[in-house]
Amino acid sequence: xxxxxxxxxxxxxxxxxxxxxxxxxxxxxxxxxxxxxxxxxxxxxxxxxxxxxxxxxxxxxxxxxxxxxxxxxxxxxxxxxxxxxxxxxxxxxxxxxxxxxxxxxxxxxxxxxxxxxxxxxxxxxxxxxxxxxxxxxxxxxxxxxxxxxxxxxxxxxxxxxxxxxxxxxxxxxxxxxxxxxxxxxxxxxxxxxxxxxxxxxxxxxxxxxxxxxxxxxxxxxxxxxxxxxxxxxxxxxxxxxxxxxxxxxxxxxxxxxxxxxxxxxxxxxxxxxxxxxxxxxxxxxxxxxxxxxxxxxxxxxxxxxxxxxxxxxxxxxxxxxxxxxxxxx
Ligand code: RAM
Numbered sequence: 001x002x003x004x005x006x007x008x009x010x011x012x013x014x015x016x017x018x019x020x021x022x023x024x025x026x027x028x029x030x031x032x033x034x035x036x037x038x039x040x041x042x043x044x045x046x047x048x049x050x051x052x053x054x055x056x057x058x059x060x061x062x063x064x065x066x067x068x069x070x071x072x073x074x075x076x077x078x079x080x081x082x083x084x085x086x087x088x089x090x091x092x093x094x095x096x097x098x099x100x101x102x103x104x105x106x107x108x109x110x111x112x113x114x115x116x117x118x119x120x121x122x123x124x125x126x127x128x129x130x131x132x133x134x135x136x137x138x139x140x141x142x143x144x145x146x147x148x149x150x151x152x153x154x155x156x157x158x159x160x161x162x163x164x165x166x167x168x169x170x171x172x173x174x175x176x177x178x179x180x181x182x183x184x185x186x187x188x189x190x191x192x193x194x195x196x197x198x199x200x201x202x203x204x205x206x207x208x209x210x211x212x213x214x215x216x217x218x219x220x221x222x223x224x225x226x227x228x229x230x231x232x233x234x235x236x237x238x239x240x241x242x243x244x245x246x247x248x249x250x251x252x253x254x255x256x257x258x259x260x261x262x263x264x265x266x267x268x269x270x271x272x273x274x275x276x277x278x279x280x281x282x283x284x285x286x287x288x289x290x291x292x293x294x295x296x297x298x299x300x301x302x303x304x305x306x307x308x309x310x311x312x313x314x315x316x317x318x319x320x321x322x323x324x325x326x327x328x329x
Contacts, residue, residue: 027059027279028061028087029058029085029087029089030087030088030089031045031061031063031271032088032090035067035193036063036065038193043246044091044274046271046329047274047275048271051275061085064076068159068192069160073092074098077105085110086111089114089275089278091114092117092119093160094162095119096120096123097162098119102119111282113281113287115270116130116270117163117165124307125287126293126303127306128270128277128301128311130165132310133310135313136172136244139314140242145180148183149182152184152212154213155189155209156216157189157190157201157223159221160192161190170218173216173218187205187208189205191222198224202241212238214239214240220244220246223243227252231258236256240258240260241253245259246329247317248327248329261318265315273295273296276294277293277295288303298312
């Protein structure tokens with residue numbers, strides 16, 4: 001080929017790429033969250049954007065329904081399929097209800113993973129847990145027990161009744177109850193990760209159980225609402241609110257004493273890791289038992305027999321360290 005011909009061919013190719021927007025190589029990864037407006041997921045999105053910046057050829061589509069329903073997520077997923085995104089990384093409001101829509105996505109060649117709150121095996125290629133579920137279950141009970149010097153009533157304020165992650169953690173928490181004789185679990189109620197419903201459910205617990213010593217909310221929305229309800233009821237010091245929260249949202253509750261301590265993993269890291277996994281699988285990494293899929297600065301995810309992996313351990317926050325973390329997430 002003459003030099004002139006080659007130059008022309010290259011120019012023609014460049015023109016063609018510009019004509020298609022030169023986006024042929026860019027991966028569009030949708031981060032589908034339980035609902036918009038939840039600080040935990042906004043922090044995860046920061047991590048997803050960080051991963052996209054590092055990778056250079058990724059566009060993040062941060063999306064989800066306005067409330068925490070499976071129906072809302074199915075609509076979102078169908079629209080992502082219509083848009084022809086490259087990957088969907090979902091935190092599910094229900095383990096089973098999303099499966100048909102996600103199967104359809106996979107049939108069309110879209111990479112599908114779940115993270116945070118899982119989808120049943122048939123509906124995703126892999127699932128990224130934030131930590132070991134057994135460890136989280138034990139942690140939330142221990143957080144309550146550590147501040148009880150006598151037996152007392154304890155209640156759980158969860159997210160939705162179909163939420164995969166909270167249901168798994170509660171199941172694990174119940175298994176370790178015999179190790180914590182002071183914890184008398186009296187009820188589990190659901191605030192649906194809505195601030196007002198969670199607040200009302202916490203108020204209901206305070207009224208129904210006069211000997212309540214702790215409320216465990218394994219949800220960032222629930223723990224914040226419960227600490228507010230305990231504060232408004234004048235019960236600081238009598239009822240300790242604990243569970244999983246964000247330092248940025250819980251600093252006031254720790255300061256007032258409504259919450260002595262709580263735990264969480266880094267949600268920015270979780271969004272970052274989920275994005276890295278979706279990207280690598282979309283680019284050909286095989287999600288199969290035993291595989292180790294890279295997650296950038298978070299190391300790699302080693303898949304178990306269910307194609308699941310865990311990111312890192314939760315960390316406990318209290319008066320001694322919350323100031324340091326409240327500006328981060
Ligand atoms: C809420 C959501 C999320 C959960 C955290 C702890 O933000 O329910 O799924 O992981 O709490």
